[in-house]
Amino acid sequence: MEISNNRQHLKVLGSGLLGLILTIGIARFCYTTLLPAMQAEAGLSDLAGGYLATINYIGYMCGALLAATIGNLKTKDMLYRAGLITAVITTIGMALTDNIWLWGVLRFFSGLSSASGMLISAGLIMNWLLRHGHRPELGIHYAGAGLGIIVSGLAAELMIGHLDWREQWLAVGLIGSLIAIPAWRWLPRPDTSHQTTSGQRLQDNPPSRRWFLLLGVMYFCAGYAYVISATFLVAIVEAQPALQGDGQIVWIFVGLSATPAVILWDRIARKLGDLNALLIAFLIQIVGIILPALNDNLAVVLTSAALYGGSFIGIVSLVLAMAGRFYPTKPAKLMGRLTLLYGIAQIGAPAIAGIIADRGGSYADSLYIAAAISVLGAGMILILKAGEHREQALKTV
Numbered sequence: 001m002e003i004s005n006n007r008q009h010l011k012v013l014g015s016g017l018l019g020l021i022l023t024i025g026i027a028r029f030c031y032t033t034l035l036p037a038m039q040a041e042a043g044l045s046d047l048a049g050g051y052l053a054t055i056n057y058i059g060y061m062c063g064a065l066l067a068a069t070i071g072n073l074k075t076k077d078m079l080y081r082a083g084l085i086t087a088v089i090t091t092i093g094m095a096l097t098d099n100i101w102l103w104g105v106l107r108f109f110s111g112l113s114s115a116s117g118m119l120i121s122a123g124l125i126m127n128w129l130l131r132h133g134h135r136p137e138l139g140i141h142y143a144g145a146g147l148g149i150i151v152s153g154l155a156a157e158l159m160i161g162h163l164d165w166r167e168q169w170l171a172v173g174l175i176g177s178l179i180a181i182p183a184w185r186w187l188p189r190p191d192t193s194h195q196t197t198s199g200q201r202l203q204d205n206p207p208s209r210r211w212f213l214l215l216g217v218m219y220f221c222a223g224y225a226y227v228i229s230a231t232f233l234v235a236i237v238e239a240q241p242a243l244q245g246d247g248q249i250v251w252i253f254v255g256l257s258a259t260p261a262v263i264l265w266d267r268i269a270r271k272l273g274d275l276n277a278l279l280i281a282f283l284i285q286i287v288g289i290i291l292p293a294l295n296d297n298l299a300v301v302l303t304s305a306a307l308y309g310g311s312f313i314g315i316v317s318l319v320l321a322m323a324g325r326f327y328p329t330k331p332a333k334l335m336g337r338l339t340l341l342y343g344i345a346q347i348g349a350p351a352i353a354g355i356i357a358d359r360g361g362s363y364a365d366s367l368y369i370a371a372a373i374s375v376l377g378a379g380m381i382l383i384l385k386a387g388e389h390r391e392q393a394l395k396t397v
Helices: 002-026 030-041 046-069 073-096 100-131 139-159 165-185 209-238 247-272 274-294 298-326 332-358 363-396
Strands: none
Touching: 002 073, 002 100, 002 139, 002 165, 030 046, 030 139, 030 165, 030 209, 030 247, 046 073, 046 100, 046 209, 046 332, 073 100, 073 165, 100 139, 100 298, 100 332, 139 165, 139 247, 139 298, 209 247, 209 274, 209 298, 209 332, 209 363, 247 274, 247 298, 274 298, 274 363, 298 332, 332 363
């Protein structure tokens, strides 16, 4: 019986991990790795590239809104599975047209599918973990985002010089269709009762309004800081003469760092607390974001990629796991609300970066802005920590 339970546990975690590889790594991040090819071969401009990324995040935010407003677990299960299919269709669809408006539609629905993998599946998995007495952490689940980055980077690196931009989209779409099968089959249909398998009642414990607002501002800052590198890192590297041809390698380093980091952040949070772990992750992210703007040495840029990859995914994993523990009966509810703030930041940031680059600036200018906003996010964590200390002091009086 225990072996069967362990196998089921691994399959549930595996379904979420594979779902993230598909919906985030392929449907979302392959745009980052294939952007230079689309600019060189399909005539996509910096400005249009930024707008397409913004449309993708509008879709992601709409998906976050669904996650925040729909409480029924069976409906969310249906939406997650629809997201898997949508991720495959929108990826393959990118190869079937060169019309900028159709690309925009495809990027929008790709964003919707990304939300299903990032939020809805995370909520379903958190609910399953809580019901079955497992540790309510999402590190292994979010390792799928790092693996997805590796998949998108390796696929682009292997295809460059052999396939044109259309064939590259078709190839990653085929990979995605194979991944979708176990991602669909391994996730059980949700249990809608309010009890764990051991008979304990699941009860929501929402945070205070002030706590949520501070956490929301922090996560907004994290979203802005994250998205500039997530969208333009490969293009930033390729634009530097000393680093031409190294863009995909740098992107793969992001994934190699992100994949094990999420599990490490779970352990750091157990030892130091969630807010301390988040503060450390923010400080690391600031350094990771700013390094490519300061130096074009490959070793420095690879270090930046490792720091960025290991920190941004840690912030996401820690924040969404905290949110899920506040609402064990419907974990995706607060996850979705927070991700709306994360998504709002991501809507504007790529377009702003594209405008700056199109008007004679550079993507490096946007990195400075992202680092400054990340500093603001770290400040929100310090305020949250001060509030915790005050509450503990009052309890001891």
